[in-house]
Every structure is written in structure tokens, then in C-alpha cells.
Amino acid sequence: MPALDYFREVLETAQRAEELKTGSRPVVGTMCNFVPEALIIAAGAVPVRICAGDHSAALEGEALVPRDICPVCKSTVGTLQRPGGPHGRLDLLVVPAVCDAKKKLPQVLEGQAPVHVMELPVDKQGQGAERRWLDQVRLLAERLEKLTGQRITRQGLRGAIDLINARQNAYRELLALRQENPPRLSGLEALLLANASFTDDVARWTHHARALASERQSAPAPAPGPRLVVTGAPLIYPNLRLVELIESLGAHVVADEMCSGSERLYVPIIPQEWNLPEMLLAVAETALLPTTCPCFSRHDDRLTRIGELVDAYSADGVVYHNLRLCALYQFEATAVRDALAARSVPMLELQTDYTPEDTEQMHTRVQAFLEMLEARAPVPG
Amino acid sequence: MKPRKVTLVRRLVQLAFFILLLYGAFIFPHPLEAPIPSIEPGTPRTSQYPRDRILWVSGKECVIDMYLPVLACRFIAQGGTFKSCSLHVLSENITWKTSIKLLLPHLAFLAVLSFLFARMWCGWACPLGAMQDAMGWIRRQFGAGPWHLAQGWDRFFRVLRHVLLWLSLAISALITLPLFGRTGVNDALFLIYCQLCPSRLVYPPLGGVNPCWTDFTNGITTTLTFLGWFCLGVFALGFMVPRLWCRFCAVGALLSYFNRGGLVTLEKQAGKCTSCGTCRRVCPVEVQRVYRDRTNPIVTDTQCTLCGRCVESCPEEGCLSMCLAGRSIVES
Ligand code: SF4
Numbered sequence A: 001m002p003a004l005d006y007f008r009e010v011l012e013t014a015q016r017a018e019e020l021k022t023g024s025r026p027v028v029g030t031m032c033n034f035v036p037e038a039l040i041i042a043a044g045a046v047p048v049r050i051c052a053g054d055h056s057a058a059l060e061g062e063a064l065v066p067r068d069i070c071p072v073c074k075s076t077v078g079t080l081q082r083p084g085g086p087h088g089r090l091d092l093l094v095v096p097a098v099c100d101a102k103k104k105l106p107q108v109l110e111g112q113a114p115v116h117v118m119e120l121p122v123d124k125q126g127q128g129a130e131r132r133w134l135d136q137v138r139l140l141a142e143r144l145e146k147l148t149g150q151r152i153t154r155q156g157l158r159g160a161i162d163l164i165n166a167r168q169n170a171y172r173e174l175l176a177l178r179q180e181n182p183p184r185l186s187g188l189e190a191l192l193l194a195n196a197s198f199t200d201d202v203a204r205w206t207h208h209a210r211a212l213a214s215e216r217q218s219a220p221a222p223a224p225g226p227r228l229v230v231t232g233a234p235l236i237y238p239n240l241r242l243v244e245l246i247e248s249l250g251a252h253v254v255a256d257e258m259c260s261g262s263e264r265l266y267v268p269i270i271p272q273e274w275n276l277p278e279m280l281l282a283v284a285e286t287a288l289l290p291t292t293c294p295c296f297s298r299h300d301d302r303l304t305r306i307g308e309l310v311d312a313y314s315a316d317g318v319v320y321h322n323l324r325l326c327a328l329y330q331f332e333a334t335a336v337r338d339a340l341a342a343r344s345v346p347m348l349e350l351q352t353d354y355t356p357e358d359t360e361q362m363h364t365r366v367q368a369f370l371e372m373l374e375a376r377a378p379v380p381g
Numbered sequence B: 001m002k003p004r005k006v007t008l009v010r011r012l013v014q015l016a017f018f019i020l021l022l023y024g025a026f027i028f029p030h031p032l033e034a035p036i037p038s039i040e041p042g043t044p045r046t047s048q049y050p051r052d053r054i055l056w057v058s059g060k061e062c063v064i065d066m067y068l069p070v071l072a073c074r075f076i077a078q079g080g081t082f083k084s085c086s087l088h089v090l091s092e093n094i095t096w097k098t099s100i101k102l103l104l105p106h107l108a109f110l111a112v113l114s115f116l117f118a119r120m121w122c123g124w125a126c127p128l129g130a131m132q133d134a135m136g137w138i139r140r141q142f143g144a145g146p147w148h149l150a151q152g153w154d155r156f157f158r159v160l161r162h163v164l165l166w167l168s169l170a171i172s173a174l175i176t177l178p179l180f181g182r183t184g185v186n187d188a189l190f191l192i193y194c195q196l197c198p199s200r201l202v203y204p205p206l207g208g209v210n211p212c213w214t215d216f217t218n219g220i221t222t223t224l225t226f227l228g229w230f231c232l233g234v235f236a237l238g239f240m241v242p243r244l245w246c247r248f249c250a251v252g253a254l255l256s257y258f259n260r261g262g263l264v265t266l267e268k269q270a271g272k273c274t275s276c277g278t279c280r281r282v283c284p285v286e287v288q289r290v291y292r293d294r295t296n297p298i299v300t301d302t303q304c305t306l307c308g309r310c311v312e313s314c315p316e317e318g319c320l321s322m323c324l325a326g327r328s329i330v331e332s
């Protein structure tokens, strides 16, 4: 069985949901990467990221939340209404107040599970931001301890950090395959992996990612094509059609800057010392500081990151993905375009919703963009 | 997590320097109890000081008649391998009014060493620095967390050590004025920085020599005795705050002038930086610059001891590097 099938199984079958439901450990849902998974694991619970990408669930969600909010929130709400969703069960839901929708969502979701809200600094590098965020992480730790009845100990947190770091290392190994030309891991595959990590057991995911990496070391290379970086609003399974489309047209998505993709699997947690306060600080800072989410008032880190991805992965162009009704990502598109123009890297800005209706139009625009790239510089190889 | 290779090498270098500087005089033969060389006729002369004064606890000559820009202290038992630290040689010769001709080779040597390695001396060679690192290791064995200095204190100490440095040099010059000389004050204020420095109290016992713990001769010596104990207390607090003394140390302050513009530099490719904050967290002296600076390629802070901890810990390949004359020696 090819190593990739494992990740497809996690996403497509109800196996993992069943496992979570019958498992002895409480399941803690998170609504984005700001919630430190290491802390949840250390408290003896299972972290599950519940952000959803399902179109029909988004329609169902409209019964509870306004129509004019982003499809991620609607779909997540809709998914939670369904009996036996992909998470099996939820013992606690942790929602960082990232945007307007996520500020209001907690009360709507109170019926599904107890909800814990985390307040996020507006400027992550601002005065006192780190201290306030550390307080939030401490509060979360207390809440988790109450939920599981298990204290977060030094050994527990260290073990959890090691687990997360092993996962990040395994993913970095896979990223090296994408730096090759042509890449031996496709953008779609990378996104499947990242999305599978939403719900999957961390150690098992890591094991299979390692297997995939070693399998690909000896795999034949695909045909060369234009190399693209995808950035922007999260593409969440099963809504991966943008990347599918790009790669079906012969281009390679060699890197992504998305919270549902590489971003969540990239930065390791490195404390100064292995004692509880220092580890907690490292966990908190790692969740906050390197995050390039547009919810912060400044976008400098995001521009740096995208620029570095273009360089490190020798990309020919960038595709900027907007989700309808997500103002935050739309806001930053201009800055990203300007920064890329300064390096003469072309950018295609696309806006999608979860509805499949716009696929045709997307197809035309991506194709035109690829033709433009090919006209600019013939792809070597 | 990446292996801490730089730190491993550094520990070995620190240990070697510790043994060399503190016990070199026991290992290598050298003229013991040689008469203190008469430097120049003038005011005041070392021979005018009674030998049982705090300043002459070990009172023996060293193996190599040279000075180092770190705490290669004069008060090391048996005289030590090197003669003393840079601040000792500056202070005493300012007071002695040694002719610049005699001093120049020593000053040039010190300047070259400082320029070559700047505060790398602190991170890699200073025995007092090594001892503070060892104290931190002991603390970690007890699972106690390090205490962090509030940023306000950190900023205050950054100024304070320069004040300490220039004040002690100024006092060394002032005590030669007849006004003070005649009152005998100069005696008590001679080598004022040494009278405060924890090395003077910490090193002699390591060689089995009793340092002068107290000197209650007059008001000044009594005050300095208490101040010296205070500084020893600061050094001891290094158990909890990593390298706390190094934030006061005037020898480190002197070296820090070479940290920017010296031969060894800490460089950062800001494009590769994810702002993860690791470099700031792992830094023993809580340097912010490496993390915050996103414009300058050279990010060596004046506080930085060039220990390389941030370089070896940064998860981004090629983002941080330690360079010698612009050529990278170690990279993240
Ligand atoms: S600052 Fe002073 S005590 Fe600290 S390592 Fe440097 S010379 Fe030694």
C-alpha cells in the first residue's frame, strides 16, 4: 500500500472518528493553530482541529450563523451539527478570537460542547503582547487540567513537545522533496497530509509521514512544470480543488503559506530549559510569534515568509487565494502583490467560496496565468 | 531538536581556560615571590602598599607576564598564568602614571585580543563566566527555573556597567592628585574595581588562599568591603539568573566596545527568519536584538557573549551564523 493512502484513509473514512469516540481520552477541538496542541496532549487529551471545508455543511451552518460570514466558520458550525462528525466527540472547544466570526461563534457553539475562548493580541510584536498571550495560554492550561483531571507535568509537557517536534521534523523532510525540481511530493499531497494532521494521532501521523518520505526518496520524478507558491485563506479538505486544478494543468505547487497546510507543521518548539515555566513560554511563543495569520495588524512577517518560500523553492509565481467574505486575507493581497512585484514575481489573485460553481472560471484564470508564466520564461528541463 | 554542538565545544574550551587560568601557576614553573618590578619612579608605587592589604592576597608573580581581556585575575593563587585582566592593568597604571612607552606593548596586545574575539572572551574563556554557567547547570539539576530580568532592569544594567567602568578608571586617575594623596585616601581607593569584583573573593579560595574578606581600616575600606560582598551576592544570584554578574561586569563592558565592529560577528539573514523567538528564548543574557533586528545583517549585541547558543538553536537553516572576518564558521 503506498504510504499516501494512509492519509487519505484518515480523511475519507470514519475510522479516526470512531477511534476518538471510543477512546478513553477527552477530545479537545481547536479552531486554529493558535491553540497549542502540545498543551492539550500534555493534559492527557487529544487535540483535534475542527475547521471544516465541506460545502454542504456550510449550507447547513447557515441555519445557525449569518449567511455572510466566511465558509470556514459556516462549514465548521454545520459539521458540528451532524451526528458523529469527523471528530467523533468533543469534550471542550477552544476558540481563539481571531476574527469577528470567531468572536461570536463560541456562544453559538455552546450547545455542542463547553467552549473556552482565547484572546489574541492585535499586534503580536506589540508592547506586552507576549505576556498577555502567555497569560491566555496559562488559563487554557488550567482549563485543560480541570477537564482531564490530570496535571500538566514537566515530563508530560516535555513528551508532548517532543511529539510535536518529531512531527515538524518529519514534515520538513517532506518539504525537502518539494524543493527539488521537479518536486517528488505534490502540493495536493502535502495538503492532504496537513489536513490529515487535523484529527490524526500525532505519533502515528509522524510515523507514516516518515514512511512516505523514504518511499519518495527513490520515486521517479514527475514531469517538470511551472513552480508555484500558494498563499492565502486556508484550503481545507475536501475543498482542495484549487491545488488539484493547478496541478492538473501541469504546474507544481511547490510550497504553501496556509494555516491549513505547511504553516501548522513547520515551526518546532524550542524552550530554553526543560522545566515547566520555560516550556510553557516556548509553547506560547511558538503558537504566536511565527504565525503569519492576517488577523494581526502588521503583515511584515507574512511578506518575509512568502518571499522566502519563493526563493527557497525557486517558484515562478504565486497564487493568492481569497475566501469570499474573509476581509483579512483580502486586505493583505495588495501588500503581497506589491512585495512580489518588487522581486518581479507574478501573482494571481483568486477568490473562491466552497461552492463548486466557480470551478470553471477558476480553470480559465489559472490556465491564462500559467500560459503567461510560460511565455515569460521557458521552464527548464 | 538539533544537537547543541557549539555548546559542547564551548564547554570544553571553558574548562580548558578555567584550568589554565586558575591552576596554570600550579602546573607551570614560574618565579614565586619575585620582587615586584619597579616600574618607574613616581607616585604612588606598589611597594608603598603594605603586603597584607587586600590587593596583595596572593602576591606572587605569574607565569606569563601578559594581560588578558577577561578576568585572568591578579588575585589568583600562586599568581596565576597571566598577570591580570584588562581593567586591573588599566587602573593600576593610570594610578602609577606608567609611561606609555612601557605600557604600549601590553595595551596593543589587549587591543588586538579584544578586536579579534570581542566578548567571545566572555562566552568562551572567562573563568567567572564559566562558573556562572556551572551554577546554572547545578540549578537545572534541581529543576528550578531561571529567573528572568525584567526589561527595565536589563536596560539599567546596560548603562550601569559603563558607569562602573569609567568611574573606576576616573577614580584611579583622581587618587593621584595631591589633594587625595595627602589625605591618604588613595590607598583605600587603589584598584577600586578589583575591590568590588567577585573574582578577587572567589578565585583565591579556589587555590587554597584566603582572600581578604574584610578590611575595616577606615570608612572607605569598610564601605568597599560591604560593596564587595554585595557584588559577591550578585554573583551568587547567578544561580538563579543566568550570568547575572556579566551584566554588571566592567571588563565585559570594555570588551563590548569591540562587539560591534570586531572580527567575530553574529549575522542574520532576515529573509529566512520566521520570528519564532527561539534565539531570544535560549540566550543566556537575554539579548533581544537577534530576534528583533530585521534590517541589519550584523546583529551582534553589546551584551552578546558570542556563545553561539542562538545559532545552534535557530531552526531555520542558514538564518543565523557566527562569522570570523565575514566568513561563516557556524551556521544554524
Ligand atoms: S562579563 Fe566579566 S565576568 Fe562575565 S564573562 Fe565577561 S569578563 Fe567574565
Ligand code: SF4
Residues within 6 Å of the ligand: B268, B272, B273, B274, B275, B276, B277, B278, B279, B280, B290, B291, B313, B314, B315, B316, B319, B320
Ligand atoms: S531563532 Fe532563527 S528563525 Fe527564530 S526568530 Fe531567531 S533568527 Fe528568526
Ligand code: SF4
Residues within 6 Å of the ligand: B266, B279, B282, B283, B284, B285, B286, B287, B290, B301, B303, B304, B305, B306, B307, B308, B309, B310, B311
Ligand atoms: S545573542 Fe546568541 S551568541 Fe549572543 S549571548 Fe545570546 S545566545 Fe549567545
